Amino acid sequence: MTEPILDAAPALDFDLKSLPKVSLHDHLDGGLRPATIIELAEAAGHTLPSTDPVALGEWFRESADSGSLVRYLETFDHTVAVMQTKEGLFRVAKEFVEDLAEDGVVYGEVRWAPEQHLQQGLTLDEVVEAVQTGLEAGMDSAEERGQQIQVGQLITAMRHADRGQEIAELAVRHRANGAVGFDIAGAEDGFLPSRFKDAFTYLAENNFPATVHAGEAAGLDSIQSALVDGRALRLGHGVRIAEDISVEFEDNSDDDGEDTIGMVTIGSVAAWVRDRGIALEICPSSNLQTGAISGFGDGIESHPVDMLFQLGFNVTINTDNRLMSGVTLTDEFELLVETFDYDLDDLLELTLNAAEAAFLPLDEREALVEYINDAYANLG
Known part of the structure; x- marks a missing residue:
């Protein structure tokens, strides 16, 4: 199928932090506070690149901004190392929620891999329970400050390991205790989801x-x-x-000036994803840092997110790892506004996309959508 590329919307001048947001792709071990890492590392006897919070935060950002997903993932050696006790997991989860709420997030899904947090003898069920207790404490803390937020767990299996079935069963086992979905993460290239085919079948059956x-x-x-x-x-x-997706530009210019039209051809896989509204959990800054968009260009302006959004894909905007990328969801929205001239209507559409793609029951999704629409309507 072929379709024209539309022009970008005009820019806006607005306090984006005050907007209600939905976060669907945010890793627990990628969202720690540097000061917390330092304190937990000292208690665990783990050596860090720096014991100064500012310098440590800079180290994480510089290491992540290498253009290599492999090096990007190496930064997690330090965060995972301090998340091996109930106390450490509780604190990290609590602060994770508090930081989301401070950024205006009203619904979030936090993904993390329980199998990476067993080095001190905890069981899979114990680490999930510790994180859930921390998330609930974070939600209570936010409510005490007048902030509204709900957070669920995405239980994740590492794709290079062979515990997919075990982790899938863990996720289903905790569906009444905060687990809202399943994921696989880690080294993607060479580890297709087909490795976990039986686990995914089990999830579908449940x-x-x-x-x-x-x-x-x-x-x-x-x-x-x-x-x-x-x-x-x-x-x-x-x-x-x-x-x-391929784009061919036609020059329809006349004597009065240029008039270039881009014609788009959408392949069968892309058409399937778009036409069925399968949500894309796009993380602009992270995609640039890890080299995920290197095939499209060197800078953020080359990110295909705008093309995908204009073509009707179900685009959602996320942070991936706030510590490593040094960003918040507000920052990612600001980046889109500055780069692609998005306006308030665009940001509302992106936020509603995320709300409607949330792993929530229908009535709760509808309530979330209504809350977001009301908040935007009251801006005027």
């Missing part, structure tokens, strides 16, 4: 939703496997779906 990291470090084969083998309702990042 009516438990899945989002799958795909289309970040690997391309269309990864996305196709996520859709077929993973039965993905959302794609973690999914940005490389743009590799299935």
Whole structure:
């Protein structure tokens, strides 16, 4: 199918932090406060690159801003190391929610891999319970400050390991205790979702939703496997779906000036994702840092997020790892406004996309959508 590329919307001048936001792709071990890492590392006897909070934060950002997903993932050695006790997991989860609420997030899903937090003898169930207790404490803390937020867990299996079935069963086991969905994460290239086909079948049999990291470090084969083998309702990042879209520009200029039209051809995989509203959990800054968009250009202006959004893909905006990228969801919205001249209507549409893609019951999604619409309507 072919369609014209539309012009970007005009810019706006607005306090974006005050807008209600929905966060669907945010890793627990990528959202720690540097000061917390230092305190927990001292108690655990773990050596850090720096014991100064400012310098440590800079180290994480510089390491992540390397253009390599492999090096980006290496930064997690330090965060995961301080998340091996109930106390550490509780504190990290509580502060995670507090920081989201401070940024205006009213609904969030936090993804993390329980299998990475067993080094001090905790069981899978114990780490999930510790995180849930911390999330609930964070929600209570936010409410005490007059902030409204709800957060659920996305229980994640590491794609290079062989614990997919075990982690899927863990997720289903805790569906009444905060677990809202399942994911696979880690090294994507060379580890297709098909490795976890039986686990995804188990989840489907138990009516438990899945989002799958795909289309970040690997391309269309990864996305196709996520859709077929993973039965993905959302794609973690999914940005490389743009590799299935081609653009040809036609010069229709006349004597009065230039008039260039871009004609778009959408491939079968991309058409399937778009036409069925499968949400893309796009993380603009992270995608630039990890090299996920290197095939499209060097700068953020080359990110295909705007093309995907204009073509009607179900685009949602996320942070991925706030510590490593040094961003908040407000920052990501500001980046889109500055780069693509998005206006308030665009930001509302992106936020509603995320709300409607949330792993919530229908009545709760509808209430969330109504809350966001009312908040935007009251801005005037």
